[in-house]
Amino acid sequence: MTAGLHLARRGLSVLLLEADPNFPGGRLQGGAAVTLEHNGRTWSFPGEHGLHGVWGQYHNLRAMLAREDIDPGFVPAKEEAWILRHPKSAVQWTKGGSALRKSWIPAPFHYLALFIRPRFLQMLTLRDLASMFRVLGGLIFATAYDPAVEDARLDRFTLADFFKGWSPTLQSLFLGLARNFTSARPDQVPQAGFIAFLRFYTLLRRDAWRFNYFNRDSHSALIAPLQARIEAAGGKLQLGAQVTDLIRDGEGWRVQWQQPPSSEAVPEAENEISEANASHVILALDIPGARKLLTHSLSAHALTWSMAVPSVVVRYWFNRKPKGSSAEPEAGIFTGEFILDNYFWLHRIQAVFGDWSQVTGGSAVECHIYGPPEILLEPDAVLLARGLQDIGRVWPELRSALITQSIRRNAATHSLFSGNTDQGLSVQTPWSQLWACGDWVRYPHGSLYMERAVVTGLAAANGVLTAKNLPTYDIQPVDPPEILVRWIERLLRWVRRRARSYGQRREQN
Ligand SMILES: Cc1cc2nc3c(=O)[nH]c(=O)nc-3n(C[C@H](O)[C@H](O)[C@H](O)COP(=O)(O)OP(=O)(O)OC[C@H]3O[C@@H](n4cnc5c(N)ncnc54)[C@H](O)[C@@H]3O)c2cc1C
Known part of the structure; x- marks a missing residue:
């Protein structure tokens, strides 16, 4: 979305093809809402892939939000x-x-x-x-x-x-x-x-x-405003468009995708195939999506691929709030004998949960479960029950206070960054006029996750803009290390260089 938006802002004709039929945004996408009735009032809590934090060094993401006048409602993390x-x-x-x-x-x-x-x-x-x-x-x-x-x-x-x-x-x-x-x-x-x-x-x-949360779900805070800006700039976003083929067409590309049948009258109808020609294509896929497409279309067998992992996100609504000093931090991590990996008290972070908590005195928590794989294979009911048991171990006052719960299983698309390797896909791909971006894509910038997705999105857009003689966008570097780190870094790099040249001399002798 970063790449598409910045190209549309330079007046280029942009078509974004998103495989998901309901929500754009990938790992920041929205999801089914949970509704609750209380004293005749209905509360609706939007679902999402998982709560996100915007960290101290996310300069390019913040700069994009400022350029586009998007206010995602930052809530500073306290503890x-x-x-x-x-x-x-x-x-x-x-x-x-x-x-x-x-x-x-x-x-x-x-x-x-x-x-x-x-x-x-x-x-x-x-x-x-x-x-x-x-x-x-x-x-x-x-x-x-x-x-x-x-x-x-x-x-x-x-x-x-x-x-x-x-x-x-x-x-x-x-x-x-x-x-x-x-x-x-x-x-x-x-x-x-x-x-x-x-x-x-x-x-x-x-x-x-130092980091911030969004005061609402990621779709409303970030993805929907980005989509609105792309469309206002003349770009088009098509949902339910699963790209299946990239075919070389002269200097440019022919892109083919599948989409659900347009006619609802024939429920068993096969997916429709569509195609479009483009002078440049930017791949902004998750690891499994990119691997499947490039291996199939361009026989990219020499590329190496990082792992992608699944996650489970559970939410619990309680009729009271947790008590005591352990309830002071609004978030935290669990380690050791827990099935849950972290928690976020949603009524302290997101406005809709805060309003509900104020009216009802209740609380709500989101927790993530990252594995191991045998745990993720457990049925929903088992994961929810074991997660609830973990919460009860830390906050016993919530043991019989559950109102409702939800579970979301995220597919294995989350990137496990493994550093830059010579054979990994980089922003400038081995194929002319084909670019790549995403949090796993090679690019010399020390950022990760959302910030890396934005940085590589800008870099890919800059590749296209340069080819079309249009002005590019600045990419802000990561802040330099504090002074003591810089000294240690210099000293250790000097030691590494000396050790390397000593090793080479010994090999030559
Ligand atoms: C539970 C969880 C919590 C997280 N928390 C944080 C956080 O606090 N801070 C942070 O910075 N990051 C966080 N992340 C990571 C963050 O979500 C990602 O780094 C970021 O969203 C990556 O964006 P992306 O565009 O590179 O990839 P994605 O968001 O994965 O987007 C890839 C897109 O490609 C689409 N696609 C795939 N194949 C095809 C195809 N063939 N045709 C068309 N479309 C296709 C997918 O549907 C998807 O929309 C979290 C991730 C998870 C799972």
Whole structure:
């Protein structure tokens, strides 16, 4: 949508083909609403792929919103809890987010601010303290290597390798973070992806961890306004258009897609095939969609593909609010013996939930479940019941307070970033006048997720604009690391260079 909007703004004729028949926006799309009756009043809560956060370094997304005069209703994040449950032990928790973003200790040592929080210290054992140097070593290693920009040579290693020698509690904390950002298990997460996450969201700058939610569902806050801007600029968005073929046609392309039959009178009618010619095509697909299309149409067998993972999003409505200090953070992560991976108190974030809570005294929470695969195979009722049990473990006062619940299963389209590899698809594809964008697409910029989708969308649009001699758009860089990180980074890069040239000399001899 970023690419389409920016091309339409330059006066080009834009057609956006979206496979989903109901909602544009991919992993930010809307979904079926849940309705509730209370005292004769009907409340409707829009569904969505999952709550999203706009982080400190999302400069290009914010710049696009400012250019387009879109106000998504930012709600600043105040606090995130870390909730831990070891096997057979009680639940422990601490506030964490504010310690990181407000720490007076410069990056990359700002995590030490956690150690003046009594609840955090209570969660640690002597073994945790003894493994601190390994943890620090791992974090410092991550300052010297930028997998989002450099070609990845760590792609054989996973997070499980990165955590070797760490104590169970500290592993659990960072694992929780990794799961929440990558939605995958440690043996699935490429080390390069984890390092890219650490660098972009927390390691290099304290303010990178400052973030905002939208005060409404992602469709209303972001996707619907983007669609309106595209259409106002003369672009066209077609839903239910599954692109099946790309055929070279002179210098440009012929694009074929399938769509449901236009006549409702013949319910069993086959999908209709349509096609259009275009001088340039931008692929803005998820990983499985791009892989299927390019392998089929262009025999792109030499390309390598990152993994894409599924997720489950559950929501619970309660007739009362959670109590006590553990209810103060509006969001948090679960680690250890929980099926849930995170939570967001929706009545503290989204306006419609807030209004409902004020009138009824109720509360509502969204939680994500990222796996493992055998858990995601459980039936809906089992996942909902086990999630509710987790909530009850942390907030026992909600145990018999459930009003209603919902579950949404997201297909395996979420990108597991694995760094830049030579064989991955990049914005400028191997085929002329065919471009690619998306949060998994190769481009030398240290951003991830929504911001990376916007950055690569701008870069792909710029490719087309350059070819047509039209003015391009600026892409804002990631903020530089804090000064101490810069020194450490320079020192470690110098060591890496020396080690490499020493190795080469030995090989020559
Ligand atoms: C539960 C969850 C929570 C998240 N939270 C955050 C967050 O807090 N912050 C953040 O920055 N990011 C978050 N993300 C990630 C974020 O949603 C993505 O990074 C972003 O939406 C990626 O956009 P994209 O355009 O690259 O891909 P997508 O949004 O996946 O879009 C790809 C589109 O291609 C379409 N498509 C595929 N094949 C075809 C075809 N053959 N023909 C036509 N169309 C096709 C799909 O239908 C889809 O609309 C989250 C993701 C999930 C799953």
